[in-house]
Amino acid sequence: MEGRPLEDAELARRARDGDDAAYEDLVKRYGQIAFRVAWLVTHDRGEAEDSAQEAFVKAYYALPRFRPDSPFRPWLLKIVANEARNRARSTRRRQGLALRTAAAVSDGDAAPSPETAALAREDQETLIAALNRLSPPDREVIGYRFLLGLSEAETADVLDVRVGTAKSRLSRAMGRLRTVLEGPS
Amino acid sequence: MSERIRSMSDDELGGALATLDVDWAATPELASEIMARVSSDRLPRMVRLPLSRPKRILLIAAATLLLLAGAAVAAKIIIDLGAIVVEVAPNHPGLLPTPSIVPTGEPITLREAGILLGQDVTLPPRLGEPDRVWADTVFTDSGEVPRVTLAWRARPDLPQIEGTRYGAVLVVFEGDANQASKELYEDTGVLRFETIDGIEYYWTRGTHLLQLLTSEGVVYVRVEGNVLLWREGSHTMRLETDLPKAEVLRIVTSSGTP
Numbered sequence: 001m002e003g004r005p006l007e008d009a010e011l012a013r014r015a016r017d018g019d020d021a022a023y024e025d026l027v028k029r030y031g032q033i034a035f036r037v038a039w040l041v042t043h044d045r046g047e048a049e050d051s052a053q054e055a056f057v058k059a060y061y062a063l064p065r066f067r068p069d070s071p072f073r074p075w076l077l078k079i080v081a082n083e084a085r086n087r088a089r090s091t092r093r094r095q096g097l098a099l100r101t102a103a104a105v106s107d108g109d110a111a112p113s114p115e116t117a118a119l120a121r122e123d124q125e126t127l128i129a130a131l132n133r134l135s136p137p138d139r140e141v142i143g144y145r146f147l148l149g150l151s152e153a154e155t156a157d158v159l160d161v162r163v164g165t166a167k168s169r170l171s172r173a174m175g176r177l178r179t180v181l182e183g184p185s
Numbered sequence: 186m187s188e189r190i191r192s193m194s195d196d197e198l199g200g201a202l203a204t205l206d207v208d209w210a211a212t213p214e215l216a217s218e219i220m221a222r223v224s225s226d227r228l229p230r231m232v233r234l235p236l237s238r239p240k241r242i243l244l245i246a247a248a249t250l251l252l253l254a255g256a257a258v259a260a261k262i263i264i265d266l267g268a269i270v271v272e273v274a275p276n277h278p279g280l281l282p283t284p285s286i287v288p289t290g291e292p293i294t295l296r297e298a299g300i301l302l303g304q305d306v307t308l309p310p311r312l313g314e315p316d317r318v319w320a321d322t323v324f325t326d327s328g329e330v331p332r333v334t335l336a337w338r339a340r341p342d343l344p345q346i347e348g349t350r351y352g353a354v355l356v357v358f359e360g361d362a363n364q365a366s367k368e369l370y371e372d373t374g375v376l377r378f379e380t381i382d383g384i385e386y387y388w389t390r391g392t393h394l395l396q397l398l399t400s401e402g403v404v405y406v407r408v409e410g411n412v413l414l415w416r417e418g419s420h421t422m423r424l425e426t427d428l429p430k431a432e433v434l435r436i437v438t439s440s441g442t443p
Contacts, residue, residue, distance in 0.1 A: 024220050032212040045210045056219045062402050082405050087324055123190055146202035
């Protein structure tokens with residue numbers, strides 16, 4: 001029977017009780033954002049894939065410790081970020097993040113969204129270039145909050161800090177972004 | 186920079202970032218591999234035994250005796266004890282089955298820690314028995330290796346490490362102390378060396394990441410404290426405290442370290 005998608009907590013509960021299909025739904029629901037979180041940390045596609053995969057496996061076995069009254073996504077993404085940090089620190093693959101605008105590499109087939117269209121291509125490239133010049137921690141916090149659209153609370157969870165700390169870290173990162181934007185190119 | 190970006194408020198700049206059309210790396214298909222892994226691991230979980238710790242120890246002992254006796258095992262038996270997995274492989278003629286112990290990020294005993302590391306953990310006498318021991322894995326140049334962590338709660342002679350409830354945390358894993366020191370240096374920007382009796386000690390202090398056992402498993406937390414790193418045999422030892430360097434060196438060098 002078709003119906004509304006199950007809530008995360010219900011899927012997590014079913015998965016914990018042995019329902020593989022429920023966990024597969026969660027993997028499909030959050031696979032993309034998990035991969036992107038890992039990519040923001042590792043800056044390497046292969047490491048990001050391995051990190052996301054390993055994190056989902058660890059999360060599966062940690063389901064008995066998941067509190068159903070708390071949101072699943074930040075809980076999962078925290079595990080992903082931890083796994084990615086572990087790998088990034090151990091494999092020394094913290095090369096520069098090569099963020100690019102999609103428009104710069106596409107064939108121009110896809111029509112830009114209204115929001116994207118509102119930001120001129122040149123401005124987009126300026127912002128991306130500035131992000132690439134930030135330190136990894138600054139890029140991470142801005143990436144989580146704005147590029148991935150995590151809430152302040154989720155950003156704090158993934159960074160494993162309090163919300164207030166995440167806010168101040170984001171504020172400082174934005175200040176440094178502005179400095180880069182205003183500095184000599 | 187365009188005048189438009191320059192004149193943006195922080196909120197507007199955030200909004201502009203949120204609408205960036207980033208060329209993300211294509212997300213790989215994750216579900217099939219993940220589900221294959223968790224499904225293949227299902228068997229040991231199905232025989233997980235909700236035993237008390239004394240019973241687990243008895244079961245470990247029984248499994249060990251079984252292995253030592255070389256008892257014929259017709260089928261593969263996996264006994265999941267929560268913190269470790271004792272695996273009895275099919276018995277081939279002339280071969281003794283080998284136990285494989287897998288750290289799963291849960292509390293373990295010192296004895297189990299010694300089994301995982303392949304040698305007993307040398308406890309600094311001044312620290313005494315740790316309040317908590319757990320094991321997980323870490324990626325090193327040699328691949329994924331077990332990592333054992335021992336933690337002592339804060340007490341009058343062990344001031345609390347900011348960001349934790351502990352006064353001392355000792356992390357042991359097989360790997361390169363030099364590499365581990367570089368990772369710490371990335372966090373703190375401080376690294377000092379000292380050689381005592383031929384052993385090179387690395388010292389750093391400041392904000393850095395430390396993995397701790399929490400209700401959500403082993404996670405990295407940001408802590409403020411001092412770290413002493415050194416090598417003992419093939420293992421890297423990492424001691425976290427909030428004590429001055431001289432004090433920590435006294436603790437470590439009085440532990441029987443050669």
